[in-house]
Amino acid sequence: MTRILSRISLAFVAVLVVAGCGTASSPSAVGTQGSAAQAPREVTVFAASSLTESFTEMATVFEHDNPGTKIVFNFGSSSQLRTQLENGAQADVFASADQKQMDLAAQANVIAGKSQVFANNSLVVVVPSTNPAGIAGPADLAKPGVKLVLAGPEVPAGAYARRAITAMSQSSRFGADFEKNALSNVVSQEDNVKRVLAKVQMGEADAGFVYVSDAKGAEGVKAIPVPSEFQETAQYPIALVKEGHQPDVAAAFVRYVLGDQGQAILAKHGFVARR
Numbered sequence: 001m002t003r004i005l006s007r008i009s010l011a012f013v014a015v016l017v018v019a020g021c022g023t024a025s026s027p028s029a030v031g032t033q034g035s036a037a038q039a040p041r042e043v044t045v046f047a048a049s050s051l052t053e054s055f056t057e058m059a060t061v062f063e064h065d066n067p068g069t070k071i072v073f074n075f076g077s078s079s080q081l082r083t084q085l086e087n088g089a090q091a092d093v094f095a096s097a098d099q100k101q102m103d104l105a106a107q108a109n110v111i112a113g114k115s116q117v118f119a120n121n122s123l124v125v126v127v128p129s130t131n132p133a134g135i136a137g138p139a140d141l142a143k144p145g146v147k148l149v150l151a152g153p154e155v156p157a158g159a160y161a162r163r164a165i166t167a168m169s170q171s172s173r174f175g176a177d178f179e180k181n182a183l184s185n186v187v188s189q190e191d192n193v194k195r196v197l198a199k200v201q202m203g204e205a206d207a208g209f210v211y212v213s214d215a216k217g218a219e220g221v222k223a224i225p226v227p228s229e230f231q232e233t234a235q236y237p238i239a240l241v242k243e244g245h246q247p248d249v250a251a252a253f254v255r256y257v258l259g260d261q262g263q264a265i266l267a268k269h270g271f272v273a274r275r
Contacts, residue, residue, distance in 0.1 A: 040070040043246050043253055044090060046081040047073060048097035048156070048236065049192040050121065050211050054269040055095070055257075061265075062256050069249055077155040077192040078102075085110045085241060092244035093254060095236060097121070097193075097211075098156035102237040112247075115239035118257050120272040121211045123160055123231050124223040126200050131222070133206035138226055139174055141165075141207055142181035149188040149196050149205035156234065157193035161209035164231040171230070197221070216270035236271075 047055050052075050059071035074081065074091070078101040085091060086108045094111065095118070096102040102115045127135050133146050141148055151158030162183075169179035187205060190196045196208040201220040211234065215223040238257055244250050256262050263273050 040068055041246050041249050042070045042072050043092045043250050044072045044074065044244075045093040045095065045253070046085065046089075046091045046241075047075055047093075047095040048078045048081070049075045049194045050097055050157070050213055051075070051095055051236070052194065054213070054266050054271065057265050057269075058257065058262055061261065062253055066249070066252065071253065077151070077157075079154045079156070080191065082108075090243075090245065091241045092246050092250035093238065094241050095238040095257075096156070097234060097236055098159070099235055099237055100159075101156065102239060106239075110242055112240040112242045112244070115237035116254075116258060116274075117235045118238045118262070118274050119236040119266045120274065121213055121234040121236065121270075122228070122272075123157075123164055123209050123226045123234070124212050124215050125207050125226060126197060126210050126215050126218070126221040126223055127207045128200055128203055129220050129222055132203075135207050135224065137224060138168060138230075139178070141185065142174070142178045143185075144181075146185045147187045147204075147206045148182065148185040149190060149199045149208040150186055151193050151196050151209070152189045152191055155190075155192060157196065157209065157211060158189065160231065160234055164209070164226055167230040211270070213270035233272075 045055065055073060063069055063071060078096040078098060081094065082101045082105045085094060085105055094105060105111050125138055135141065140146065150161050153159055153162060165179050165182050168174040169176060188199060190199065193210050193214055197210050197214050197218060199205045200208045201218065215221065238254055240247060240250055240254065267273060
């Protein structure tokens with residue numbers, strides 16, 4: 001009888017050990033397996049609309065490399081996103097198309113720590129592929145009857161474009177009336193740069209200022225360079241947002257954007273590596 005009881009006890013211990021091993025999960029899938037599986041760790045990223053294609057691709061790779069994570073985006077103009085954050089919108093990461101909007105967000109105490117520039121961009125003029133207005137260069141934007149579309153002045157792309165127009169007007173190559181005449185041709189002011197591109201693609205405008213990254217691969221348009229001496233480099237900063245729900249995963253995503261893989265994806269989409 002003693003031997004039988006001893007064998008039963010050993011068998012019971014063995015069952016407990018096997019059961020314990022069966023409930024363990026791999027470190028890369030914590031919270032995603034088992035009967036008490038948790039929802040994916042969602043990271044909400046507020047990002048400038050010009051980052052749509054590059055950040056969407058990054059998210060696919062990041063989620064694959066980090067099982068159990070989910071990147072949720074809110075794309076829009078940096079000024080609108082910053083206002084949403086200041087009004088209490090929940091986010092983990094903010095990626096802006098200019099430093100001004102990031103600085104304003106920091107002044108409003110919604111940014112955690114310092115921002116870091118992760119990419120650079122520049123402006124081009126896009127025209128429909130058929131180019132009905134016959135625009136050969138930026139100087140033609142001041143011709144009578146040209147329908148020009150810009151992003152609004154509070155939107156980084158719109159602010160960059162207006163400063164470029166002002167700089168061109170101060171050059172003898174364009175003439176003092178260039179700014180007045182070009183701005184008088186503005187038929188629409190859009191709330192983000194993607195809408196500027198769409199207006200030109202749909203033939204509702206003869207020309208528009210967008211970023212190089214927006215024009216790259218865009219259908220139905222061709223890009224006309226804006227001389228570098230008349231425009232400033234568009235710098236894109238990124239930062240964590242205070243009160244974010246997933247600070248550790250959000251920090252990992254920021255590191256990914258700044259790292260070699262993220263930088264390669266940005267370059268593929270027309271951005272210039274951070275300096």
